[in-house]
Amino acid sequence: MRIDILTLFPEMFSDFIDTSIIGRAVNNNIVTINCINIRDFSKDKHKRVDDYPFGGGAGMVMSPEPIYDAINSVKSKDSKIIYLTPKGRTYSQEIANDLSLKEHIILLCGHYEGIDNRVIENYIDDEISIGDYVLTGGEIAAMAVVDSVVRLLPGVLNNHESYMDESHFNGLLEYPQYTRPRIFNGMEVPEILLSGHHEKINKWRKYQSLKITYERRPDLIEARSLDKEQQKMLKDIAEKAMDKSVADNEAENKNKL
Numbered sequence: 001m002r003i004d005i006l007t008l009f010p011e012m013f014s015d016f017i018d019t020s021i022i023g024r025a026v027n028n029n030i031v032t033i034n035c036i037n038i039r040d041f042s043k044d045k046h047k048r049v050d051d052y053p054f055g056g057g058a059g060m061v062m063s064p065e066p067i068y069d070a071i072n073s074v075k076s077k078d079s080k081i082i083y084l085t086p087k088g089r090t091y092s093q094e095i096a097n098d099l100s101l102k103e104h105i106i107l108l109c110g111h112y113e114g115i116d117n118r119v120i121e122n123y124i125d126d127e128i129s130i131g132d133y134v135l136t137g138g139e140i141a142a143m144a145v146v147d148s149v150v151r152l153l154p155g156v157l158n159n160h161e162s163y164m165d166e167s168h169f170n171g172l173l174e175y176p177q178y179t180r181p182r183i184f185n186g187m188e189v190p191e192i193l194l195s196g197h198h199e200k201i202n203k204w205r206k207y208q209s210l211k212i213t214y215e216r217r218p219d220l221i222e223a224r225s226l227d228k229e230q231q232k233m234l235k236d237i238a239e240k241a242m243d244k245s246v247a248d249n250e251a252e253n254k255n256k257l
Contacts, residue, residue, distance in 0.1 A: 001102065001153060002032045004074040005142050006067070007109040008049065010035035012139045022147060025156045033146065034074070038062075041069040050112050059113035067119050071106065078103040081125045084138030084145070085110055088127030091145065093171075095128070099145070100152035107145060109138030171224040173217060175208040207233050214238070 005013060013035045017026060025031045039047045043065070050060040071081060080102045089095075099105060108115070108124070120127065130141045151157055178189045192204045210233050213220050226234060 001030070001100075001150075002034075002104045003146055003149075004034045004036055004104070004106045005109065005146075006036050006038055006070045006074075006106065007137075007139055007142070008038055008111055009109075009137065009139055010037050013143070016143055016146075021151055021156060025150050025153065028155065030153050030155050031150050036070055036074060038066050038070045041066040041073070053113065057113070061113050062111060062115040064116035064119045067108065067115055068123060071108070071123055074106060076104055079106050080104065081106045081108065081123065082145070083108045083110065083115070083120060083124045083127045084130070084141040085114065085127050086129050086132070086134060088129040090132075091128050091130045091141075091148075093148070096145070096148040096152060099149045105149070107138075107142040109142050111137040171220055172209045173213045173220070175205040175212070206230070207237075210234055211237050214241070 007013070013033075016022060017033050017035075022031075022033070026033060038049055042049050042063075048063075049066045050062050053059070053061045075081070080099070082105065084107060128141070128145065130144050135141060176190075178193060182189050182194070190204070192200055195201065206229070210221070210226075210230060214234065214237050221234070
């Protein structure tokens with residue numbers, strides 16, 4: 001895979017590209033990551049890439065010509081061009097899975113009040129937001145996309161299951177994890193994880209994954225179909241949650257008397 005990042009601040013990516021899993025993937029020639037400075041395509045003698053917005057308003061807008069030329073400098077017939085913007089569709093594991101199958105991704109990092117809309121309408125394939133908040137620019141968002149995509153590429157992680165069991169990969173949040181020591185500050189690791197019974201462990205993890213998702217992100221459960229075993233588990237989880245809620249209300253009312 002090849003990833004080209006169009007940015008005004010390529011220096012932000014130097015350590016990111018050279019470090020940890022991303023750095024290993026680059027060194028093993030699994031992915032090629034290039035940072036292209038949009039200012040290099042400015043025809044202004046001061047290398048300006050922005051101007052005042054038509055119609056007035058606060059801030060500056062990135063000019064279309066340098067962005068257009070930067071895109072064309074790396075674009076090929078297999079390119080997927082993505083603009084990182086708060087107005088884009090919310091990024092998800094499903095989108096990361098899809099992008100990991102692409103041959104070439106171009107990530108455009110905006111700044112200031114955004115980019116000229118003519119670029120978005122005519123030269124961008126997709127717009128992505130990593131959340132409902134505002135960042136100074138698209139660089140951090142681009143890093144999030146690169147990290148989530150590259151780790152899915154074959155040969156990047158040592159163990160295939162190390163990302164298949166993670167939160168969001170299968171649409172649910174991940175089950176709790178434990179390591180040594182067995183007892184920490186009086187708190188013990190769940191006995192089932194010490195049993196060596198892999199079938200029971202897998203069932204426990206499946207249940208815990210559903211339970212955590214039910215408690216913290218019920219919208220994720222609503223968005224996917226569950227198998228019969230998961231449906232049975234979910235029913236048990238919901239019933240226990242209801243019983244706990246009733247018991248808590250009774251205890252609270254009792255304390256008020």
